[in-house]
Amino acid sequence: MPASRPTHRIPVTPPCAQAGASTLTAPINLLASRPPWRQTFSSLKVRNFRLFATAHMVAVIALWMQRIAQDWLVLQLSGSVTAVGITVAMQFAPTLLLMPLGGMIADRYSKRMILMISQGAAGILALAMAVLALTGSIQVWHIYGIAFMLGLVTVVDQPARQVFVNELVGPAQLRNAISVNSSLFQIGAMIGPAISGVLISAVGGGWAFAVNAAACVFTVVMLSCLRPADLLKSAPAPRSRGQLREGLDYALAKPTIFWPALMAGFIAVFAMSLPVLMAAYANNVFDSGAGGYGLLNTLVAVGALAGAMASTRRPVLRLRTVVGSAGTYGVLLVVAAAAPGMWIFCAVMVFAGFASLTFLTSSNQLVQISTNVRIRGRVMSLYIMVLMGGQAIGGPLIGALAEHLGPQWATVIAGIVPAAAAAVIAVVLARRGQLTLKVSRKSRRHPLLIVRRQEAAASA
Numbered sequence: 001m002p003a004s005r006p007t008h009r010i011p012v013t014p015p016c017a018q019a020g021a022s023t024l025t026a027p028i029n030l031l032a033s034r035p036p037w038r039q040t041f042s043s044l045k046v047r048n049f050r051l052f053a054t055a056h057m058v059a060v061i062a063l064w065m066q067r068i069a070q071d072w073l074v075l076q077l078s079g080s081v082t083a084v085g086i087t088v089a090m091q092f093a094p095t096l097l098l099m100p101l102g103g104m105i106a107d108r109y110s111k112r113m114i115l116m117i118s119q120g121a122a123g124i125l126a127l128a129m130a131v132l133a134l135t136g137s138i139q140v141w142h143i144y145g146i147a148f149m150l151g152l153v154t155v156v157d158q159p160a161r162q163v164f165v166n167e168l169v170g171p172a173q174l175r176n177a178i179s180v181n182s183s184l185f186q187i188g189a190m191i192g193p194a195i196s197g198v199l200i201s202a203v204g205g206g207w208a209f210a211v212n213a214a215a216c217v218f219t220v221v222m223l224s225c226l227r228p229a230d231l232l233k234s235a236p237a238p239r240s241r242g243q244l245r246e247g248l249d250y251a252l253a254k255p256t257i258f259w260p261a262l263m264a265g266f267i268a269v270f271a272m273s274l275p276v277l278m279a280a281y282a283n284n285v286f287d288s289g290a291g292g293y294g295l296l297n298t299l300v301a302v303g304a305l306a307g308a309m310a311s312t313r314r315p316v317l318r319l320r321t322v323v324g325s326a327g328t329y330g331v332l333l334v335v336a337a338a339a340p341g342m343w344i345f346c347a348v349m350v351f352a353g354f355a356s357l358t359f360l361t362s363s364n365q366l367v368q369i370s371t372n373v374r375i376r377g378r379v380m381s382l383y384i385m386v387l388m389g390g391q392a393i394g395g396p397l398i399g400a401l402a403e404h405l406g407p408q409w410a411t412v413i414a415g416i417v418p419a420a421a422a423a424v425i426a427v428v429l430a431r432r433g434q435l436t437l438k439v440s441r442k443s444r445r446h447p448l449l450i451v452r453r454q455e456a457a458a459s460a
Helices: 047-078 081-108 111-134 140-169 171-203 206-224 243-253 255-271 274-285 289-311 319-337 342-369 376-405 407-432 453-459
Strands: 435-439 448-452
Touching: 047 081, 047 111, 047 140, 047 171, 047 206, 047 274, 047 289, 081 111, 081 140, 081 243, 081 274, 081 376, 111 140, 111 206, 140 171, 140 342, 140 376, 171 206, 171 289, 171 342, 243 255, 243 376, 255 319, 255 342, 255 376, 255 407, 274 289, 274 376, 274 407, 289 342, 319 342, 319 407, 342 376, 376 407
Parallel strands: none
Antiparallel strands: 435 448
16 A cells, blocks of 8 residues: 555454454454344344345355256266366356455445346356256356356455445344354255255256246345345445555454464365265265265255354354364364265264354354454455365365265365364464463363463463
């Protein structure tokens, strides 16, 4: 940022009031105590968010129907798990390259209008896929091309979607709204694959694309029904030089943004390509067909939904939750790879889904809460670039590993790398924050506590 434009610089505020190294790992206290169960979905009391959430769940169900149909169609047309990974790469490559531009657009223009335009474009792409599939003329290169164009839509859609939640509910309900969104996403991820698996077996995958096109139209209609007067709009960011660099500097300067984003990079590249792995297990290991593929994805979503629900009642945000859940997710993937049968594998994957969503939700919440609202679009675009763009690398990588080493070894690698990264990051944070483990004889629920070394020495 040039020195002549100092008024546009966003101040970097510490994540908590404590000083010194302990601010690296200190929790962000947002609630005085764990909220009662009746407040689990408190953000849905806001009319605008209720409409938005309704459209979101319908859209997610349809999107998962399209995702399962798309991946299975590629697998059937090509006979290659690597080709499924390439499809993932095509969809997320624009995110890896262009997402910061999407953040700038979100900071400058109406988020609601951005979402209406992007959802309209996504509906047109889904309709094109439906026509090609239902007429029997679809080829793999068609799917690659449409997946890439959908990735371009995502570049504009995702940063605006993340920031728009704050305009719908305000800062007091932001955490709950993020958790509710995650819960609804996982409900959709449970229902969508199951419906898609049945639909593919019964009438073919083309109708899944048609359903998604209709869902996009429904989303646009619901967005048009929001009350503009009830939106808590933030002032648009003025045009100035160095805005992308400003967002990057801001993210690098705050531990509560930098460390979750770094951990998200390892998770995205190695452990976020579960649909690719599930396709390999369904086709090559369990021989369960499209129905089994949908079932595997649904069971992962069952655990993920439980993780999203649990996040609505967590009174504090901690870096240790982000890192610990990422490490646990990696370990569970390694355990799943050693499962002797399909049902044990499914049971482990339910727990893996829980750990995965605990990481994703707590990481998203920590980054958003830690970011000044005037720069949140740019910061969230960087975070999404890491999380979704990493899948552009991870999709073909995991697909190739599954095809050449087998699904089990690919799953081991997908789990062991994030688990090792989480362990290293935990050690770094513990040393910088002067933390150590302490055995508590008073609490059966928490026998091991993480405390500062000075406190442990004083109690000893």
